[in-house]
Structure formats: structure tokens, C-alpha cells
Amino acid sequence: MGGAASPVNIDVAGQVELSVVVPAYNEEQRLAPTLEAIRTHLGDSCSWELIVVDDGSADETVRVAREAAARDPRINVVVSETNRGKGHALRLGVLASYGRRVLLTDADLATPIEELDQLAKAMTEGETAAAIGSRAHPDANIEVHQSRLRELLGRMGNRLIRAVAVPGIRDTQCGFKLFDGEKARAAFADARLDGWGIDVEILQFFRRKGWEIAEVPVRWAHQEGSKVGAADYGKVLWELARLKARAVRRVDLVLGALFLLSSVLLYKNLWADLRHGYLADSLQDQNQWEWFFAVTADNVAHLRDPLFTTVQNFPDGVNLMGNTPMLGLSVPFTPVTLAFGPTVTWALVLTLGIAATAYSWYWLFARRVTENRWAAGLGGALAAFAPPMISHGNAHPNFCVLFMIPLIIDRALRVCEGANVRRDGLVLGLFTTYQIFLGEEVLLLASLGMALFALSYALARRDAARAALRPLAKGLGYALGICLVLIAYPLYGQFAGAQSYHSVLHGDSAGNSPLALVEFASRSLLGDDATADKLALNRTEQNAFYGWPLVALALALVVRLWREPLVKALAFTGAAAAILSLGQKIRIPYTDVVFPGPWKLLAHRPLFESVIEGRVAMICAPALGALVALGAGRLARSGVRANKAVGFAAIALALIPIIPTSFPTNGRPDVPHFISSGMWKKYVKPGKSLVPVPLPDPGSAEALHWQSSTGLGFSVPGGYFNGPWGPDRVGIYGASPRWTSNLFGDIRSGKPVPDIGTDWQNQARQDLDYWRAGVVVLPPQPRAPELYEAVSRLLGRPGEKVDDVWLWQM
Template sequence: MDLSVVVPAYNEEGRLGPTLDAVRAYLDSEAGPGTWELLVVDDGSSDGTARIARDTAAADPRVRLVSSTENRGKGHALRLGVAASKGVRVLVTDADLATPIEELARLTEQMEAGYGAAVGSRAHPDSSVEVHQGRLREWMGRMGNRLIRAVAVPGIRDTQCGFKLLDGEKAREAFADARLDGWGIDVEILQYFRRQGWAVAEVPVRWSHQEGSKVGPFDYLRVLAELIRLKTRAVRRVDLAVCGLFLLASVLLYKGLWTDLDHAYLRDSGQDQNQWEWFFAVTADNVAHLHNPFFTTVQNFPDGVNLMGNTPMLGLSVPLTPVTLAFGPSVTWALVLTGGLAATAASWYWLIARRLVRNRWAAALGGALAAFAPPMISHANAHPNFMVLFMIPVIIDRALRLCEGHRTVRDGVLLGLFATYQVFLGEEPFLLAAVGMLIFAAAYAVVHREAARQAARPLAKGLAIAAGTALPLVGYPLAWQFFGAQSYHSVLHGDNAGNSPLALLEFSGRALFGDDATADKLALNRTEQNAFYGWPLVALAFAVTVRLWRRPVVKALAFTAVAAAVLSLGQKIRIPYTDVVFPGPWRAMAHLPLFESVIEGRVAMVCAPALGMLVALAVDRLTRARARTSAPSTVSSPVSSPASSPVRGPVRPYQVVGALAVAAALVPIVPTPFPVQQRPEIPAFIADGMWKKYVGPGESVVPVPLPDPGSAEALHWQSATGLGFPVPGGYFNGPYGPDRTGIYGAPPRYTSNLFRDVRYGGKVPDIGPNWQAQARYDLAYWKAGVVVIPPEDNDATLYVVVEKLLGRPGERIGGAWVWPVGKGS
């Protein structure tokens, strides 16, 4: 059948006869399509509509009647009619023929040009409106149409057009997926075509307002309400369930932290929990007292810390200031970790469901892998800036919208705002995400050149607009980061910070099938297990790539994962179990600005969303293989539900094998709860405020040893007690030497090195006048008010050293040894 014409009709007794005669006459003319059928869908009419259609069908067997027992709306009628159609193309037209049937020729021309659908548009500038509506009615209709365009279908001028020619197979798929029963189905179908990437042509036509038309100006508001109700209903069912599961998984992972927020410390976080709680506390303090949010002297006193050169996540720590002030930074820390992990999974789920697959549970599996993959879980021990990535999928989606070229200015501005926000969440993960996006874009451009050609111009324009939006907003913060007080040029990590090839195939310490002993041998530390996807997942990804190789997106995703994995091997690629070493491609990037501070092993994190999308595509393919749609078996079918409701076919052996393969790849890397330990008690000397008697204005508390990246408990003293005193040293990134090279912690001084050596060596060196003079000099530099030794390993040995340096015994106050050294002592 060359063409199926579907005419929805409700109480159209007065107009249906002439409409059917006009349509049949044109279809039988020389301009007609060839073989055709005409389906009249009676939507539960109470007049003679069904009788007229039945009489016409009796006279012409090419006319068929499809009936519904009750009136449910245009959307329901169209679903029935399109499901019953058999045409290579399907024309949908209203019973009033406001657009004459002769305009079919214009739509056919566009279909011949390769479009998936052609929409007759009265709003097209070349259209001819022969009979206008009343002015008020026309003005209200235009306003409603603009509102729908802005909210639902940007780029289509006439969203409520009743005259559409569609590819038959695409039409039956789109209407089978549709859920709206009313006028909103027109918008729903256009949205479906856009999601699938099927081109829609908007064609100028002749149009005349027909008296008795059932489409009124307020129907545009009804359409908008239907679309909102559809989204709300969908969210309440599948999306909320998926997001709830993500949140539950995140809470279970951090259950040890939540059960004792005052004393629980993530065991594998090193000193990072102390550091991050301090970041949240100092940001809240800066906001509450209107201090510079980019700098503080509370740590590394008196030189201070460039907060923009560190990772305080101002995008979250600033809005969460009320939580931090009311409940403390430990609560903020737990909220950011738990909520951020769940939000990131939900964001990837949204992107995959929107752009890649139809099955929501397939998208959920992909989103879960992208957010809960072993590298993400490793960083979830201590680096929220590397696992709270909910803005990255949003940025990717906006970039893809730019490629579509519908609203370049708006999308460019939004992309700039989203990028600005991500800068204040984490710059290094943003850089790595940009690398992944560039790799994917380059690969996709190679395998789908036509799409790249069409996207190049709007994307370039949109990116320029985004840059113009973002740069004024981030200009001053970035200038402070790179040129302000305590700024630095780069953080060097050596040439052995890449992953071992074995790390890509092993299981991480937190994986269900992994163990710490194996993973520790292949990672810098437990917060830097940046690969560890496991050989079953790598094998599954390879199989999926081979099976779905014809799809351009699969080729681009596979190339992105492989390229990121190779880059993550670092400047030198060592072949396992041999002495063979090859230069790695990261060598070409290692000394570029910004990249010189990146731990190259982290590039493997880009593989997580790529693998998640490949798994989602595979699962979607398996589930869609079972789905079947059935059409009405009779001409007149009194059904009350869509005739194209999905029917599940039998489960086939290859589907069982596929499901087992996915399970075998994912179950071994399911993360286990983060272990916690009791954090050291804060000495009463600090906790009860006894220090205030010994520390004057502009003076500091000097813990022994000074806080550094290996021992930063003094930062917990500060964050838990309201940041009432500064400390020298600390755990942060700052400058060292005349070249201002970035290091972790404060530049070492003789006395701080002495304390550290004794703390970890347990031996008392020979303390003479020179050491005493040096200690006085360093204490003066730190503007020390009091020196404090808390209970810790080798505290007795440290006591002896400090006693010799200061030439007097300490006092035991509040559970700590104390030496007043300030101006008032």
C-alpha cells in the first residue's frame, strides 16, 4: 500500500461525507499516490459519523472504519488509526480539511527528499491563510503555540498542525510509543521524531479556518497541560523509582559514615576527610563574615591558602553554608558524598534515556555504571570533586542541542552558565570530561561525516556564545587562582602516575570480587584506583562493540574508551611481566598548560560513562528484541486501549546468554560499603576552648608535628570548633620556591621537618643552640601563641625535643602538653 490516510472524527456528521468524497477524488486522480487506503477513526461519536463512514466503506472497499466505544480524544483516535494502517507513508488529516487534500503534493516532495515526516504549516512565512480566525482567537492561538514551542518543540512553527505526511514504519513506531489521548499527541509525535534523529520538514500550505472547528485558542493550554501531566506521570513511575534506587545505593555505601557522624572517619580517605570538612567549614565562615571566598589564612598561617587553587567546591559549599553552620561540616561532607553520587547517577541516566536508548531500565543500568564504576567509587572515598559530576551530562546534552542548531543563542548561553557552575564544582574533572568529549566528537565526525558537517557551524557559533557568557563570570576567580596570593603554576606528579595495563583488567579493592592487597599493588593509593574495570566488563564491551559495530555512536564510544584507557597509561607504558617500556601518548600532553597538573591515570575515568552507554545499548537491544506490537485484526474494532500496546514475545536463548553476560560483567564490580574507623578525639585543650587563654590576636596554635598531607588532624580541630584559631602548615596545594611550583602542603621549614622526623622516626637528635635559635626563628615566623603536643604516636619523644628546643618543661593541660610562647607569655 503506497499511502494510508487517517482521519480522526468525533461528531463530524455534517462534514465527513464531503471530506471523504474530496479525499477519494484526489487520491484517484493523476496526482494521486497510487494504491491507497482511507481509515476513518470514529472516536465514540454520538451522531451519524460512524454510519457515514460505514456507508462509504460499503461503496468503496479501500475505505475502512476503525471504531472506539467511547470518546477519548484525538490522540487515542490517531493511535488506533495509525496502528491499523498499512501504507508505506501515512497521511494524517483533520475531518474539516482546513488544509486542502491537494497540498499533499507539497508534502510528498519533501518526503522524496529524504525527510522522515513533512508537516503542513500555516505558520510558515510562505503559507497562504485564505480564511482567518477572529483576531482575538488568532492572537491567543499564536501565544499558545509560542508557549508550546518554547517548552516542548523549539524549531517547529506550527506544533498543532493536523496535516502531516509521515514515513509509515516511523509513524507506527512513534504512535505506538505515544501516551497522550488529547490534542497534545501532535507535539508528542514531533518530540519522538526529534529524539530518534528523524528529520522533519515544515512545509508551507494553504489553510482556511473552518466554522465549527473543534480546535480553540484555549486548546493550546490544554496541550501544554497534557505534556506536563505526561512528564509528571512518567517521573512518578519509572524515573522516581530509578532515582530512589540510586539514592538507596548511595546511602548503603555510606551507611558507616551516617551511623556516627561525630566520630566516623572513612578509613581509606587518608587525610582527605579532614581536608574537605575544613574546606566546607572555611567556606561557610567566609560567607557568614563576608570574607574573600577565594583566600584564607586560617591554614598555612601567616601565608594563607589560595582556595581557588584548591578544591573547596564553591558550587556546593557556598549554597550549603546554612547546613554547615547549623549542623557542622561533617554533615555537609556526608550530604555531598551521598547526594552527589546519587545525583550523578541520575544525571547520566537522564542523558542516556534522552539521547541513546528507549528502555528506561537499560538507561538506569548505564547510568549506574557511569556513576558507580570502580574509579568513581575509589574517588568517592575522599574526592567529591571527582565523583559529584551531575553537571557533566547536562553540559553534554546542551552541546548536543547546539549541534541540532535550533536555538543556538539560548543553548550557547545556557552552556556557558553550566560550564561556569562546573568550574566551581571541579576544574580537573571538567578538563578530563572535555578531553573525553573531544575524543568522542572527533571519532563521530570520522564515522558520520554528514552529521559532523551539519553540526559544525551551529556548534562553533554556540561554543563562541558559551565562551562569551562564561569568561566574564569566571575571569576574576581564575585570575585569582593563577595570579593571586599563594598561586602556583603546576603540580608535578612525576612520570610514573599512569595506570598499569593490568589495572584496567583487575578488580578494585571496593569491588565485590576484588581485594585491597591486589589493588594496592597497581594504584598510587586507595583514592586513586583510576581503572580497575575488571576483565569481564572489558570483554563485554568488546563483544557489544563487535555486535553493534554498524552504529556510528558505538564506534565513537568504543574509540573514546580505548583512547582514554591508552592515555591513562601515562608517559611510559610498561608491558606487564617484562622490562619493555614504550613511550605513551600522554608524553605529548604532559607539559601542556593545565595538563601538567593532571594525574594521567585519572583519564581512565572517562571510560566509565562510555562503558555505561555501551552496556545500556546492549541491554536496550536485548529488551527491544522481545517487544512486539500487534495491529487490530478487524476493520471495526471497539477497543478502549491503544491497539499498538506492546506484546512480549518468547525469551530466546541468545537473550538469556546476553543477560547472563551483562550480569557476569557487572556483578564482580558491584561496590561494597565504605569502611570507617573512629577518628581521634580532639584534645580538651582545644575542644573546651582552653587555648583562648594563650593565643592573642594575630597569633596561631602550633600543633606538633605541624599538619601536613600525611597528618592533618589539626584541621579537624579547627573545623569542629568554629575556626577560632589559625595554624601553620596544613594540607592544601600551594607554591614552593622561586618558580612557584605547586606542592602538597606548606613549604617545609627546619623546625617543621624536625618535628616530622621525630614523629615518624622516634629518635631524639642532638639539640644544641643552633636548633634552639632556629626554633625561635620559625615560631616567630608562625606568630606562635602556644605549642601543643596532642596524644599520638611518639608523643613522649616529641615532648623531649620540644622541651630541649624551648629550654623549659611543658604543662599538661586539657589532655595535651602545652608551651605558651606568645607575646603575653
């Protein structure tokens, strides 16, 4: 009998214990011995059936199978009229089966049928849903190898499949697999692939369902005439890619298009005039960001260090890692910047980034919060287009382009689930590394929000917290390990390299007013500039302004759904972030009452000392988005029409007032023709700088636009960046002040020209020597006559009018 297969010998009256499915295509020569070997091994050890599926063979395979079936009624033959592929054949066979367990085996029996005993034993002892044969297991016995080239290509293909489709399984393509029958029939009924990729599709189905899979080492021998070649691994990847594309739901495409359309409408005025359009509320930040994109592209194109430059703040330079050039986007966008200019990159990053952020939040909410994808889309839109995000959309892409944050949150949750801690921990580390190159302060705020959520959820679900503690600690170890390796050099440069600094001074009055949480922002449908301007640092820092209707809706949802741990955690996270955002001193509106805020506990801690505390309220946006998504999803399931009508009306009334309006633009000043024509090249020698009057600073940075729009051919002193000041290297905005730069800035702001004598002239010479000035340039501007008088007195000679500027050669 060839040895009884005792592990499958469970006698249950009237039930087929084992179904063996053999797909066959042009197997006339090998099929009869294979069927006889299976019959001999199984014998009478259990009730079994053997299903041969002919996949449209062109030879006598069907005849051989039917002759075997005529000799043994336990053999059944299923015939496909055309050749559709192994996947199609397996699906026909499994769906025709009745066995409590289902074995899949190839017609060549490269894995001997006797190995069934090992698979059955593994399923029984491990209480798993499947046991798959593995040729890649360290204990596997390869009796006959393929050719070295074929084996190498096959190994490479299998590794690629594992990496992108089924991590953790060594051999997805071995044709010898044993499944729980009901689970196998459910998986194959759901399967869509007809080719070799069905093995991976079935394993992915089992993984999604949380069904355990055991990988068992088997004996295997290459069979001449095998129909599986190394190229078939490529076919598997192609089939999986097509399956992934087909799996995209129509709602996914519609929501993605709506998010993109919404973002385009926000920036339509900028797109209408990329040559002269300037976001009206961006202060000097558009000039700064375009410069960041331009200098990164220039560094990449010339293979220079992307973390430092002397093009601005010459000769000291700028520590780019200590600033916000968003290298994670500015580097990939280098071809766009070089081909079309930094303004196009600026517009693309903002437009595509906000749309991608909305889609990312939608994906997270659909995965973790609600099954209703339209409700998840509504929550994603709120999280990405909330008033604080729109405020930063004027000027700070690092605070509104947040598509990585939902991915990081989801990966952290996967780590907590413990399915594959090492893989998920490493991916979390890679995601975190990438986010560091998009925005470190955002990552810090997101980490604070995740910590608040984790703490509150742990209190609500202590059992879940205990179960997650060990895998979380282990996964964070993996994440921290790979992250530190990748960012060690950049962080060293940021905190200890040239032009590094220790913290940025913002004062103790950068928190939100309590009124800011319930008022409307400038760019909200029901907002107005006068009200919002009184409650914010500026229009790029309207960090709250959710509006009282949305706050009221959130409170109602929390009360209605309070029993759910998720709701408790979201409520605590949002409330805690709102309170922290009030800053070190909380002022009660309409009174003189001031009392310490909880932010005081964090204000002077490392990293937190550089945070503008009002920005902590941005954490409320995804918390509110998740609440709205959950509430809308529950309403959609309600069977009471009146409840639906009232509920969705309340959501609409809460969200309509904060719908953002398009960003207004102004015409930006033209670059002086002296600069745009390249005439400056005659006056600025290598190693020298062009000194604009006044010098660029956070209040006026047009000189950065001169540079970014003309290829960064010259360096300027001063600028708009974060850099060190004083012996303690405290971070400030702009260059360390000097006598001459201060003088020019005072005159520009309206102060009279002072009585300039020898001391002023000596100081000016020292400053110009320090800046290695090649030429001093005074462009047309308000207060130009006063500035001309000051420069002429400082240098002891009149300027020379060249083209449209005044020059003083050094």
C-alpha cells in the same frame, strides 16, 4: 466569496482537503457569525469539513451549531457531555477529522479566517508539517490590543512557556494553527492534556518527531468576552509540569531508587556513626573535604570571598579556586553544613552524588545508546559504580560525583545535530561553567574522552562528521563565550591571584601498570588489598582495576557489534584512554622492559601537566557502560532464548566480581577538649594563629577537623591544600616547608630529637613570628613526649598543661 483560498485548492477525488476544527464553550452569541465567515471564505475552493466541538456548554451553543449543520452537511457537531477544557475539545475534533490538512481556530475568530491563506502558503512553499499563527512575530498586525496590564502579563507568561517548554517559537498560544492532517491526528492521539497546555504539548510532539514548524505573522484583534486570560499562562505551565511528572516511567523510579539504595549501602558504615566515623581508606582527605565544606559555608554566611581564605595556611592563605572545594555543591549545601555540620554534608554529597551520577548516565544511555531502559540502567550503574569511581568514593567526591558529565555530552551532541545551535550552545556553556565549579580536572578528562570519541566516530561516519562540523563550531563559540564571561574572574584568581600556582608535581611514575587494567580493586567483591596495593599509588587512586572478565566481555561485544560506528568509537575511546593511562613510561609486567608511552606527548602541556595520568583510565568506565548497555539491549530484543541466557550469563559473570563492597570506617580521634570547649579563645587574639604541634600537612590534618567541627574560629599555619612553592610557584601539596614545621614532622615520623641550640631557637622564633603565633598547642598523640621536649628546647621554657593539651603562650 470573500476571496478563494487557493493555497488549499488541491482537488483529489474522494479526499477531504481541509478540516477546520472550532472548539466552543458557551459561544451561543458568536458561533453563528463565525461559522458563516468560515463557510463564506472556503466556499467551493476545495473539499472541506467544519467540525464544531461543544465543550459541555451551559447555553445554546449546541443548538446554534446543529442549526448550522442542518443548513450545510459539511458542518459536523461533536458534543462533550461535560466541560473538560479546550485541549479535550481540540483532541475530539482533530481525531474526528479526515482532512489532508487540519486548521484549528478559536470561535471568536480573533485571527480572521482569511489568514488561512498565509499559513497554507507557508506550508506549501516551506514543505513544513505545520504553520502556526504568531502574534509575537515582528511582522504581525495587532489591530486591537488588550489592556496594557493584561498584555504585559500575557507576554511574560508566553516568554516563560517558550523558555521552559518550546524554545524558538515566539507564540505558542495563538489559537490559529494549520497542520498536516495525519501528523496532527498522531499528535493529538498521543496528547494527554485537557486544558490550554495542549498547544505546547502538540508543538513538543512535532519537535520530538523532527517535523518542521513554520511560524507565520498574522492579523489579530482582541475580542471582548475572550476566555483566555493572563492567568491561563500559569495554568499552561502547571499542566506541563503535571504532564512531565506523569511521563516519568516506573522503570525510571525503580532504577533511581536502586541507585540510591546502592549508594546508601556503600556508605552505611559512615552513616551509622557520623560523629566518630571516618572512611578508613580516605587518608587525610575526609578532614580536608569537611574543612572545604565548612569554610565555604562560613564564607557564604559572612558574605566573604568564597574563592580565598586565611583560616588555613595562615597568614598566606589558600586559593580555594586553585583547590577542589566543589563550590557548585558546597555553596548550595551551606544551610545543611551550618545546621548539621560538615560531616553530614560530606556524607550527603558522596551518597546522593554517586546515585545522581548513575541516574545521569542511565538517562544518557537511554536517550542515545539503547531503547531498553533496563539495559541503559545496567550501563549507568557500571559507569557510576565502576572500581575507579569507588576508589575515589573514599576521598574524592570531585572524581565520583559526575552527574553533569552526561548532561554536557548530550548537549554537545545536540549542538552537532544543529536543531537550535544558539540555544544548545549557550546551555552547553552554562553546563560547562557549573562543572568547573564541581571539578576542573574531571572536565579536562571528560573533554579528552569526548575528543577521542569524536575523532573515532568521525572516521567511522565521515558524512555525519561533515554535517556536524559547522553547527559544532558555531555552538562551541556560543558555549565558550558565555563560559568565559562567567568564569573570567574565578579563573583570574586561580591562575594569577594570591597563592596561585602553575602546575602540580606528580613525577613520571603516576601511570597505571598494565596489570591494573585486568586486576580487581580493593573494594571489589573479588578484590583484595594486597594485590591492589602493589599496583596503585594508594587506595584512593585505584584508577583502573576493571577486572579481566569485564575486559573480556568488552572485547567480545566489540567483535560482535563491530560494524556499528558507535561501537567502533567506544572501542577506540576505551582503548586509547587505557593506553594513555599507562603514563610516560610503560613497564611490561614481569620484565625489565620499559618504553615511552603516548602520555609523554601531553605530560608537559598546559593543564595536562597537573593531571595524574593513571586517572585517564576513568574514561573507560562510561565507554564500558555504554557497550554493556548496548549489548544488553540487543540481547533483550533477541528472539532466541539460548542466546539470551548465554549472553546475560556472560554479563553477570563479568560484573559480579567488581560489585563494590561497603566502605569500612575507623573511629576518628577526638577533638581535644581544649579546642571543643572553646577554651582556646583565651589565648588566641585577633590577627593571631593557633599553632598545632606538629603543624597540619597532607600526612596529618587532624587540626583541620578541629577547625571544621568547632566553627572555624581560629586560623592555623600549614595545612592540606594545593599551593605554590619556590620562585617558580610550582604547585605542591601543603604549605611551603619551614625549618620548624619540618622538625616537628620529622619527630612525628620517628626521627630522634636533634641537638637544639641557638640557631634552631632563632629559626623557631622567626617561624613563629611569620605564623603570627598566639599560642603553640601540643595535643595527646603518639610521640608526644619527644615533641614536648623539642618545643620546650626551641622556646627555652617548659609548657603549661591546660585541660588536655600542653600550651606555650607567645
